[in-house]
Amino acid sequence: MSVYLTGQAVLDIQAGAPNNGRGTADQGNVTPVKQHRTGGKTYPYGSAQWWRRMLRDSLPDTETASPVIVNGKDSKQQSYTSGRPDRHTDDDLFGYMAATKTAQHMRNSVLSTGTFVSIAPERPTRDFGTMSRDLPTGSNPVLHEHEFYTAALQGDLRLDMLRVGFFEQEGKVRKAALSDEAVKEALQAGCVEATRRGISGVLLPIEERRRRVGVLLRTMAAMHGGANQAAHYGDRAPALILLAPIRGGNQPFTRILAPVDGEIRFFADTLREEIEAWSDLIDGKIHLGWAPGFLGDQRESARADLADLITADRLVIGHPRVVLADLAQSIESGEHDTWLQD
Known part of the structure; x- marks a missing residue:
């Protein structure tokens, strides 16, 4: 079976509005954030398209973006990239549909992404502002409102190593x-x-395939962007990211974080049991990037609880940027070429 880098990422959103929802007429002049309700509770979320757009926009300047082609008018207008994954890393990793009158060419995304949903229920706050600058004397200020929230958004990830390049x-x-x-x-x-x-x-040659995976991993560690950066600027790189090389591409790590009495908890026992249950399909060490300060002192507690797995080199825990850079370097050096083979 082929190897997939499978896991999840968590974004620590502090008083942010990173992904706007669609306003309705009954809401008036209010810009909402994306949110859904389940079990009578509200959960803010960011769409997969939003996260992928941030990731794509965060690629380094050394990666030439695939040119966007626009043709047609009004309802018949179309836009698509050049559809040349041999030349452009973004076309390779994120896929495309290049459709013209004479031909259609497409590539399914190599990187699968889940919706980034708040781990705990959180009700967005409504804030308002005014436009009153240089209005005529006696004029009323123009009011506008928007929503923001503080939450940890969790989404699943899977990179199909065999299809890169x-x-x-x-x-x-x-x-x-x-x-x-x-x-x-x-x-x-x-x-x-x-x-x-x-x-x-x-x-593509294996050297280029290694390089593109390395670029993607390093970009994940330095993501930026999203909506409302002028008023709600904040960190958009993962506060926690887990990636495991798994043959077959199953996702066993969705339940290692959960709310308990309103607090998000990391369950080391859950991670340990999943690692043992899937050990016959895990092809290498588990990489857990965890930013210091995220979830208080739970990172150090996790280190202690999982010390035997760390000592046995089955699990590594460190800063997300360091962990992802080390994983990228090991792939670029050819240490994991079997992950890129059929």
Whole structure:
């Protein structure tokens, strides 16, 4: 079975409005944040599209973004990237649908992302502002309102290592990833023809595939952006991120954080039991990036509770930026080339 880097990320949102919802006429001049209700309680959330957009926008300047093409007008207007994953890391990792009158080419995302939902129920706060600058004497100020909240948003992640740098052409795919002309250009530039999971396609050199995974991991550690940065600027890099190399791509780590009496708790016993239960499919150490200060002193308690796994080199706990950089470096150096093979 193929290896997936599987796990979750948690964002520590402090008085923020990182992903706006859609206002309705009955709300008036109010900009809401995205939220949903379950069990009679409200949970703010950020959409998968929002998180992926932040991640894509956070890629380093050394990565040339795939050009966006716009054609048509009004309801028939279309926009899409160039659809050249051989040339652009973002087209490779995030996928695309490039549709013209004569052809359609698509690539499903290599990176799967869940919705980032508040771990504990939190009711957004409504704030208001005024526009009163330089209004005529006697005029009333123009009021506007918006919502914000403080919450820890948790979302699942999965990176399909086998598909990084592999562009499907024929087999169990809806559309070919590349046009015939693009295939010729990719092969001339150093790609090779290959077959993976019974699908034929075009494969980048392993050095470039290693590099792209490294770029993605380092970018995760330094994410920034989101909505309302002028009034609600804050940290958007993960306060906690867990990644495990798992054959088959199951996600067993969604329950290691949960609210207890209004406080978010990390359950070391849950993590330990999941590691043991899936040990036959875990292909390497578990990487747990945990920012100091997030969840108080629970990080040090987790270190103590899981000391045997750390000593046995089955688990590493450290700052998210350090943990992700170390994982990126080990992949770039070729230490985990088996994760990139069929």
